Amino acid sequence: MLRRHLLASTAATLAAPPLVRAQGTVWRPDRPVTIVVPWAAGGSTDQMARLVAAELEGALGARFVVVNQPGASGSIGTKNALEAPKDGLTWAAGAAVDVGCYKVLGLLDTALADWNLYFAVANVNIVVASQASGFKDFGQFLDALKARGDNVSVGTAGISSAGHNMMEAIRQASGISYRHATYDGGAPATVAAVAGETQVSAVLLVEAAEMIRARRLVPLAVQSEQPVTLRGFGEIPSILRWIPNVPAPLNYFGIWSPKGVPQMVTDTMNSVWAEKIATSQRLKDYSDSRAALFAPLSGERAYNEAWKMVRQTAWLYFDGGKARVSPDTLGIARL
Incomplete structure (x- = not known):
């Protein structure tokens, strides 16, 4: 069932309009692009980000550099990406649920809606x-x-x-x-x-x-x-x-840039995601070999899928006494 769901998601992604071609403008970075991985090297985010970086280099003809900045449950590296100049040259990577719950935990003043989302895989x-x-x-x-x-x-x-x-x-x-x-x-x-x-x-x-x-x-x-x-x-x-009532939402991983980057950047990335990432054999092979789910989603569809786990996790923190801010004050309703 999960794979059928993701195949449908992939089909929707592939059907997305080629925004770059329609507008005739392509973002070509004139300097290396940094992808901040807010966790240690070798982990799931690091693995995914390096594969995505290689695909983006081939698509855009620019260098994409993965930099590990671990600490504070990923919030330090994410904060650095959030506060970087909004020129498209600094991205964050990770699990979307983290970005969606940092404010609940009191770790970082940001929310899922603050970012342009581009997912590659869903992990188990x-x-x-x-x-x-x-x-x-x-x-x-x-x-x-x-x-x-x-x-x-x-x-x-x-x-x-x-x-x-x-x-x-x-x-x-x-x-x-x-x-x-x-x-x-x-x-x-x-x-x-x-x-x-x-x-x-x-x-x-x-x-x-x-x-x-x-x-x-x-x-x-x-x-x-x-x-x-x-x-x-x-x-x-x-x-x-053993525990029939444990929730099991999909955990989406990818890269994202803060809202406010030039439209040319998001238009280009939308097209690259639909035409390059969604057909990436490299990412498909990685997913198959490690029992991940290939999930090349972006934009509103990515947000809607990730929001399901954000809602479940935010209230999990609250009920477990780990939340510093009540999710309902942030517009996060219980599932």
Whole structure:
């Protein structure tokens, strides 16, 4: 069902009008373009951003440089992109739900509507266990959380990260507790579980895929409506087998520029996204190999799809006592 949904989304994207050709104006950057990844190198955002940068270089004949600026759950790098000159030469990358919830968490005064959105993939959250933890399936992990949760260490990329959101959804649905260990990104959190520094890590499947295939990590469950098949490993069960009421919205990743950049920039990027990114074999292969979903969306459609997870996550923070601002004061209604 998820893949049918995204195929329909892709078809809509491909049908978008070629704005650049219609207006006869093309943005050609005369200096390198920076894509700020507000997380550590090697994680899901970093992987996606580098693939997108390579495709954009080919389409526009300009250099796109990926710069890692981790810290404060991604808000530091995002803030730097937000405050950069609005000339199209500085972009941010990441998960749209983060941008949509920074104001709720009191981390950054911005909202999803402040950005021109361009998505490449939708990622799936996963809980993986260290080989030394003894956990063989999610049921064993859940039993341990219920019995001694404060002694069970779970690594994530920090507050507002996809893995932390997954653990908070589990906590809210089942009443468990856990000991949260934060890292500067999904890649360090994954390595922590491999090394036995944490018993478990909650990250994105794209970040843990290689270590799962190498049998260095035990995949316990994915936050998805259906089991997910990882090429070279096999099927990973859905968390809904154990906790049926955990939400599983799609988690969209991409790049974005602040509203206010020249119209020529957005017109050009709209066309590049429809004609180059939406047909990118490089991104399709990446998605297939790591069990991500290819989702080349932009504009209003991207906003509407991402808004679903923003609404769910913002109220998850509020109900869990982590919100500094009530979502309803920001126009974020409960699902």
